[in-house]
Amino acid sequence: MSRIGNSPIAISEGVTVELNDNVVTVKGKLGELSQEIKDVTVKVEDGVVTIERPSDSKDHKAKHGLYRALINNMITGVSKGWTKELELVGVGYRASNQGQKLDLALGFSHNIVLNVAPEVKVETVSEKGKNPIVKLTSHDKQLVGQVAAKIRSFRAPEPYKGKGVKFVGEVLRRKAGKTA
Numbered sequence: 001m002s003r004i005g006n007s008p009i010a011i012s013e014g015v016t017v018e019l020n021d022n023v024v025t026v027k028g029k030l031g032e033l034s035q036e037i038k039d040v041t042v043k044v045e046d047g048v049v050t051i052e053r054p055s056d057s058k059d060h061k062a063k064h065g066l067y068r069a070l071i072n073n074m075i076t077g078v079s080k081g082w083t084k085e086l087e088l089v090g091v092g093y094r095a096s097n098q099g100q101k102l103d104l105a106l107g108f109s110h111n112i113v114l115n116v117a118p119e120v121k122v123e124t125v126s127e128k129g130k131n132p133i134v135k136l137t138s139h140d141k142q143l144v145g146q147v148a149a150k151i152r153s154f155r156a157p158e159p160y161k162g163k164g165v166k167f168v169g170e171v172l173r174r175k176a177g178k179t180a
Contacts, residue, residue: 005053005067005068009072011044017071022036022037024042039060041053085134089157094126100118100120101116120143120144152164
């Protein structure tokens with residue numbers, strides 16, 4: 001199942017990886033992340049992290065690749081960070097933020113006000129003649145994805161006109177409308 005788990009992870013400059021019991025802690029210039037590890041063994045030596053599984057059972061193979069990907073995302077996150085951009089497509093759709101409060105006008109009778117987690121930096125870009133864009137930035141990839149999915153769930157893009165909240169670069173499956 002997993003060939004990803006076999007490849008070693010190079011530790012970036014300025015990043016430290018510590019292993020205590022079954023918890024991997026990654027520290028870098030952007031923050032600190034930790035992840036509990038089960039069913040696999042993690043080794044940190046010579047600036048490289050390797051993950052080994054005890055057997056070739058289906059469960060161990062799956063967790064081998066999973067934990068390798070999670071640790072790699074943590075190392076990338078604390079060194080470079082993660083960014084998601086959401087585009088609001090629709091007439092009158094607007095976004096503005098004041099600190100960690102995101103105010104969205106998505107065609108409902110009231111605006112949606114979302115308090116974003118303090119670890120995620122929110123930025124809104126509104127240019128005349130272009131769709132508003134919401135930029136989410138953090139060192140935690142899972143948290144950025146979760147907040148982005150929450151925002152997208154308020155008004156998912158519909159297949160006929162493409163109105164709604166979509167990721168920048170996302171290709172939507174469009175349908176033909178009624179034929180007269």
